[in-house]
Structures are given as structure tokens and as C-alpha cells.
Amino acid sequence: MHNGVPVTTKPKIPAIELKDLQFWYRAGAWQLSLPAVTLEHGQHLFIQGASGSGKTTLLNLLAGITAPSAGELWVQGHAMHQLSAAKRDKLRASQIGVVFQQLNLIPYLSVLDNVLLRATFAGQAAITLQQRAIDLLRALGLTDDLQRQRASALSVGQQQRVAIARALLTQPALLIADEPTSALDANNRDAFMQVLLTEADKCATTVIFVSHDQQLKRYFHFELSMADLAKGVVAC
Amino acid sequence: MLIKLARLSLWNRKGTALMTLLSLTLSLVLLLGIEHIRKEARSSFTNTVSGTDLIVGARSGQLNLLLYSVFRLGNATANVSWATYERIAKHPQISWTIPLALGDSHRGYRVLGTNQGYFEHYRYANQQGLSFAAGEQFAGVYEAVLGAEVAKQLGYQLGQEITLAHGVGAVSFSEHKDKPFVIKGILAATGTPVDQTVHISLEGIEAIHIDWQQGAPMPGRKISAEQTLEMDLTPKALTAFMVGLNSRMATFVVQRQINEFRGEPLTAILPGVALAELWQMLSIVENILLLITLMVLAAGLVGMMTTLLASMRERQREVAILRAVGASPWYVFWLIQLEVLLLTLVAMLLSAAVLLLTLFGVQDWLAAHYGLFISVMPFSTETLYWAAGILAAASVLACIPAFVAYRKALTDGLSVKL
Structure with missing residues (x-):
């Protein structure tokens, strides 16, 4: 178990702080417990776990979709565990980015619109973030030509990179990635990891990365195993 | 977004x-x-009849009178005598009248005996008058004007001869075969019961019944069409008549006067009101x-x-x-x-x-x-x-x-x- 050791000098508020976080559907039934974890800006955490090990519950919890049953969850100094569902949605829009396993994009929107989708919910006009979106996409290797295309026209690798751009658009404190490389081949996977972490570091975003692929561990500062988190009953 | x-x-x-x-x-x-x-x-x-202020018939219910006089449905319980009609028509408030004599038919279509006033004063929809698709009004005793549907369904042309039947069934056993009528005019479609009516003059109605008594031909007595023309063809009775007043203000006064007419029991109705009441039933x-x-x-x-x-x-x-x-x-x-x-x-x-x-x-x-x-x-x-x-x-x-x-x-x- 590693607790956060600052790797950057500046930030005073941790990007994410978990204090004895617990979640259960019914008291006494299967539950998820997280140990105390504090991650400073730019510190990345690898959570190792296969699907079916409560991964989705963990992601929903960290992203503020579901509220914890007990404990504390602080994101960028906001007490997520005390916020209403609507406030958590707002906080997620500005402070938490999510990258799924695959099919991250709304197929009928253009690539650029998919990225700018976030601006609406973060309470910012799309126009103010447009330039940042374009720059991010370019940095991730998506040409202006590709940006105007429908999302469904892109390859899986390209779509995953668009997802990174969307997740980082509002320079969030936290980026949650759920096996984003599982649909990629080895070459693409390494390239993806490179751009993900490079771009995240540029805006001092902390990455929490969930995957069963042990080889990816080397990219991260810390690691956790799902097996340690789920107590009591076996996974569903 | x-x-x-x-x-x-x-x-x-x-x-x-x-x-x-x-x-x-x-x-x-x-x-x-x-x-x-x-x-x-x-x-x-509700615009089947318009411009008519009152419809007068023998004493009966308002709907009954409306049904047989306007929609040619059912039969009158009693007639109005010609003398009464003439007296009421002279009422100072009354501007025009249209006499209606029903009771005969032609291949299922009702025959209406009336006069030139019908073509002049009858109004439907938005004060629309009758117009001719072909031909003109009847002038002679043995002349007929057909409604649009009658002419279309039976394929009649101007100048064709038709015989009328006694009674109102589609098939009649007692026809007025000896006195055929010439088609003189065909009316334009109106979307009202006028389209399903054969119009002839009141004298024509009188003529075909001159040798009849009690609803059947008198045995042994035949009067030819030509002979009939020599005789007095003033009608003896009507089924009903429509009334147009000089001023609509007088409607209720005249209605009341007719309803209280001493000579014979009559009913006068306001067609608009009766039509609305009928529609309510529908x-x-x-x-x-x-x-x-x-x-x-x-x-x-x-x-x-x-x-x-x-x-x-x-x-x-x-x-x-x-x-x-x-x-x-x-x-x-x-x-x-x-x-x-x-x-x-x-x-x-x-x-x-x-x-x-x-x-x-x-x-x-x-x-x-x-x-x-x-x-x-x-x-x-x-x-x-x-x-x-x-x-x-x-x-x-x-x-x-x-x-x-x-x-x-x-x-x-x-x-x-x-």
C-alpha cells in the first residue's frame, strides 16, 4: 500500500483524497472498502482488477455517479461525499474526466463536438474552449480534417485519443480511465499510454487507471489491487 | 446543446x-x-335551408314537420288546405311563400309539387340560391326539373319523358302512366335533399290525380292528359309551405299567429332552431x-x-x-x-x-x-x-x-x- 508522496512541489490541495471510503448496496451484503489514499496533482494510480471485480462500482463511486455509503471522498478540496447528486454531476463536469474501455464517443456528433460536449455541462460556453479542444486534438495527433468528421468514421485508436482530449478539456483534477487500452494492439497501447500521461501531466491531472493488464503498471507511481478492495462476498 | x-x-x-x-x-x-x-x-x-323564416304545416311536432318538408323523410300526418295557404300568404308581414306538395315519387326519388317561387326564394348554405346545370324552370303542367343526383343516378337528359308513381316506395304498382312529364331542367348540385328531388308544378300534381280518388284511380273514369289541361287545376291542398318575412323581427309574432290560426290546426317552425335540435339528436x-x-x-x-x-x-x-x-x-x-x-x-x-x-x-x-x-x-x-x-x-x-x-x-x- 502506497500513500501519496508529492512528486510536484507546488500543489497544496490533494487532487483526490479517500478516507475509509465504503460502499454497499444493502447492509451486510457485498461491499467495497477503500483504504486511505491521497494523491497529489500529477500522481498516477494503477488499480489492477479484472471485470466483475466491482470495477464499475468503484468507477461510479470515484466519478460521483453514486454516493458512498460511508467515509469521505475529497476531489480538489470538494467534499464529494456531502454533495447532492446534482452538485456531484456539476463537479464531475469540471473536475473529473472519464475514458471508457471503448465506444467513448457519440457516433453522430463530429469529433470536435464530442470533445466540446463537456463544455456545456461544465457551465462554459463551447466557444471559449474551442481553441483548447482543437489544440488538444492536434497534440493527440488528430488533424483538423479528422476533427470535422463524424466520430463513427474514426478508428478505435483514434476514438480513444479523442476520449482523452474530452476528458482533459476542462483541465480536471482527476482522470478516470477504465481499461482504455483493451481494444488496442501492443503498439497502439504504448503510444496511447504515452500521450495519455504526457497530456495529463501538462495540466497536472491525476490519472486513476483501472486495468487487468499488469504490464501497464510501470507507467504509474502507485498501485492498488481490486482484490484488496472487495471484502466479504465474492464478486458478482 | x-x-x-x-x-x-x-x-x-x-x-x-x-x-x-x-x-x-x-x-x-x-x-x-x-x-x-x-x-x-x-x-x-344546419344550412340545409337558409333564408326561410318559417315552415308551416299541419299541426305536428317540430322535427316531424322539418323531416318531411326539408328532408323528404316520412309523411305528413295531414295537409294544409289551399284556402288557408292563400289566406296566410296574404299576411302583410309575409314577403314570399314556397308551397310544397309531396306524396308521389319517381323510382324512389320524391316528387315535389311547387311553384316558381321555389327557384326564386329557396336558399341553402350561405344564402345560396338554386342554379341550373342545364335547362330552365318548368313552365307547363307536364314539365319537370330534376335535382342533380336524380339526373346523375338515373342518367336523364333534358327532353326525356318520365312517369311518376303514386306513393313513395322505390317500386310502385300504381303509376301515373297516362300523364308523362318532360324534363325541362336539371339543377346544379347543392349537397342538400334538393339534389334527390323531382320538381314539378302544383298543377302537375293536381293533373295526375284528377281521375283519382282516395289514393286510387277511379274505375271506369279516365281523363286524358289533354283533357285535363282544360280543367281547373287549382290545388286543393298542400303538404307544407315555406315562408319568408319582410322583417326577421316579426318571426315570433307571425309564428304565434299561425300556431293560433282558427281556420285549421297548423304548426309553424323556425327551420334553424329545428335543424339545430335535430343535429343535437345526431x-x-x-x-x-x-x-x-x-x-x-x-x-x-x-x-x-x-x-x-x-x-x-x-x-x-x-x-x-x-x-x-x-x-x-x-x-x-x-x-x-x-x-x-x-x-x-x-x-x-x-x-x-x-x-x-x-x-x-x-x-x-x-x-x-x-x-x-x-x-x-x-x-x-x-x-x-x-x-x-x-x-x-x-x-x-x-x-x-x-x-x-x-x-x-x-x-x-x-x-x-x-
Whole structure:
């Protein structure tokens, strides 16, 4: 178990702080417990776990979709565990980015619109973030030509990179990635990891990365195993 | 963004969206169309007779008198004597009268004995007078003017001879064969019972019955058509007569005077009032029509909901993505609502256009062939209420798929079940 050791000098508020976080559907039934974890800006955490090990519950919890049953969850100094569902949605829009396993994009929107989708919910006009979106996409290797295309026209690798751009658009404190490389081949996977972490570091975003692929561990500062988190009953 | 998403999401599923739109448009066209026809039918019905202030007949009920004098349905219980008619016609307040003598028929169509006043004063719909499609008024005793439908159904031309039958059945055993009538004129279609009437002069009615007594030919006594013309053909009785007054203000006074006429028991009715009362009796038909229309609309709306519900499965990913970027479950709820409203609005506009074009296209044809005068403008302030009601109904029904989406957004969160 590693607790956060600052790797950057500046930030005073941790990007994410978990204090004895617990979640259960019914008291006494299967539950998820997280140990105390504090991650400073730019510190990345690898959570190792296969699907079916409560991964989705963990992601929903960290992203503020579901509220914890007990404990504390602080994101960028906001007490997520005390916020209403609507406030958590707002906080997620500005402070938490999510990258799924695959099919991250709304197929009928253009690539650029998919990225700018976030601006609406973060309470910012799309126009103010447009330039940042374009720059991010370019940095991730998506040409202006590709940006105007429908999302469904892109390859899986390209779509995953668009997802990174969307997740980082509002320079969030936290980026949650759920096996984003599982649909990629080895070459693409390494390239993806490179751009993900490079771009995240540029805006001092902390990455929490969930995957069963042990080889990816080397990219991260810390690691956790799902097996340690789920107590009591076996996974569903 | 919400509108853009709803619009593009619908466009993305354009196959099903178009089918939904089509079925919804069809049901709205039906709704608006039937509603329009219902209103037009009522106004056309209540305008079967216009410009006539009173209808006078032997003492009976108001509907009975209306039915046999205007709609040629049923028979009069008693007649009005010619002397009485002449006396009342001289009333200073009365401007014109149209005598009506019924009781004979031609191949199922009623024969009406009347005079030139009929062609001059009879009005229907919006004060529209009778006009001739061919020929002219009858002048001689053995001349007839046909209603548009009689001429069309039986294929009669001007100059053809027809024989009238005693009684009103389609098949009659006692015909006035000895005194045939020449078709002198054919009226233009009116969409009223006039179209189904054979008009002849009162003298003609008298002539064909001159050698009859008690509703049967007198045995051994035959008077030829030519001989008849020499005789006095002043009618002895009428079935009813229509009255036009100098001033409408006098309507109730004159009605009362006729109802209290000492010479013989009479009833005078206001045709507008009687027609409205009759339509009230037919309102069940109107209500059933309305009910069917509403059912059709409900079917259209339910169809739309079914399609939307079915699409919720494939849209699970959409919902998860929206949630990931910070959309609340309510946002997803309103997204579905907005899609329904968009579909409904477009369907309403389409159906209005279809209806307008259709009415515009068939108006002349309906008027020419059926004498149905339907206004091209199917919209009124009432249509606005309908539109609001339809939108409200759609939005209420949309709560079902919208709520399903809301639940999905709330419970499934970021999970995408593939």
C-alpha cells in the first residue's frame, strides 16, 4: 500500500483524497472498502482488477455517479461525499474526466463536438474552449480534417485519443480511465499510454487507471489491487 | 446543446424516426381532417335551408314537420288546405311563400309539387340560391326539373319523358302512366335533399290525380292528359309551405299567429332552431367520430413511445457518455422529452400541410360532384387548442421512455453493457 508522496512541489490541495471510503448496496451484503489514499496533482494510480471485480462500482463511486455509503471522498478540496447528486454531476463536469474501455464517443456528433460536449455541462460556453479542444486534438495527433468528421468514421485508436482530449478539456483534477487500452494492439497501447500521461501531466491531472493488464503498471507511481478492495462476498 | 443533441440523435436514427413521423403525421391528418369534416358537416347540415323564416304545416311536432318538408323523410300526418295557404300568404308581414306538395315519387326519388317561387326564394348554405346545370324552370303542367343526383343516378337528359308513381316506395304498382312529364331542367348540385328531388308544378300534381280518388284511380273514369289541361287545376291542398318575412323581427309574432290560426290546426317552425335540435339528436354520431379520431391519435402516440422505448437499448452508451461528461439524469430525461416534442411538432406541421393541400385539391371536385362545399381553411382558434392538447398528450406519454432513460442514467451510471 502506497500513500501519496508529492512528486510536484507546488500543489497544496490533494487532487483526490479517500478516507475509509465504503460502499454497499444493502447492509451486510457485498461491499467495497477503500483504504486511505491521497494523491497529489500529477500522481498516477494503477488499480489492477479484472471485470466483475466491482470495477464499475468503484468507477461510479470515484466519478460521483453514486454516493458512498460511508467515509469521505475529497476531489480538489470538494467534499464529494456531502454533495447532492446534482452538485456531484456539476463537479464531475469540471473536475473529473472519464475514458471508457471503448465506444467513448457519440457516433453522430463530429469529433470536435464530442470533445466540446463537456463544455456545456461544465457551465462554459463551447466557444471559449474551442481553441483548447482543437489544440488538444492536434497534440493527440488528430488533424483538423479528422476533427470535422463524424466520430463513427474514426478508428478505435483514434476514438480513444479523442476520449482523452474530452476528458482533459476542462483541465480536471482527476482522470478516470477504465481499461482504455483493451481494444488496442501492443503498439497502439504504448503510444496511447504515452500521450495519455504526457497530456495529463501538462495540466497536472491525476490519472486513476483501472486495468487487468499488469504490464501497464510501470507507467504509474502507485498501485492498488481490486482484490484488496472487495471484502466479504465474492464478486458478482 | 440539448436541442442539437436531440435533433442529431433523431437524425442518427432516421429510419425509425421517419416511420414514426409518418405514422404520427397520418394520425394527425386523420384527426384534423375528421375534425374539419365534422364541423363542415354540422354547418352544412344546419344550412340545409337558409333564408326561410318559417315552415308551416299541419299541426305536428317540430322535427316531424322539418323531416318531411326539408328532408323528404316520412309523411305528413295531414295537409294544409289551399284556402288557408292563400289566406296566410296574404299576411302583410309575409314577403314570399314556397308551397310544397309531396306524396308521389319517381323510382324512389320524391316528387315535389311547387311553384316558381321555389327557384326564386329557396336558399341553402350561405344564402345560396338554386342554379341550373342545364335547362330552365318548368313552365307547363307536364314539365319537370330534376335535382342533380336524380339526373346523375338515373342518367336523364333534358327532353326525356318520365312517369311518376303514386306513393313513395322505390317500386310502385300504381303509376301515373297516362300523364308523362318532360324534363325541362336539371339543377346544379347543392349537397342538400334538393339534389334527390323531382320538381314539378302544383298543377302537375293536381293533373295526375284528377281521375283519382282516395289514393286510387277511379274505375271506369279516365281523363286524358289533354283533357285535363282544360280543367281547373287549382290545388286543393298542400303538404307544407315555406315562408319568408319582410322583417326577421316579426318571426315570433307571425309564428304565434299561425300556431293560433282558427281556420285549421297548423304548426309553424323556425327551420334553424329545428335543424339545430335535430343535429343535437345526431350528436352521438358526432361524438363517436370524435372518439375514433382520438383513438387514432392515441395509436399514433403510443406507436411513437414504443419506438422510443425500443431505442433505449441501443442508446445505453449515449446515456453513459452523457453521464460521464457531467449530465444529470434529468438532462437525459429532458433529452427524450425534447425528441418527442420535436417529432410531434414536425408531424403537426406536416399534417397541416398535407391537409391544406388535400383540401385545396379536392374542393372543386367535391363541390361539382357531391355539392359539398368544404372550406379550404381547416384551422381556427380551436385548432390551436388541439395542437396544445396533442403536445401535452405527447409530452405526458413521453414521460414513459424519458423515465426509463432517467432510471438508466441513475442506476447504470458509467457502465456500458455491450
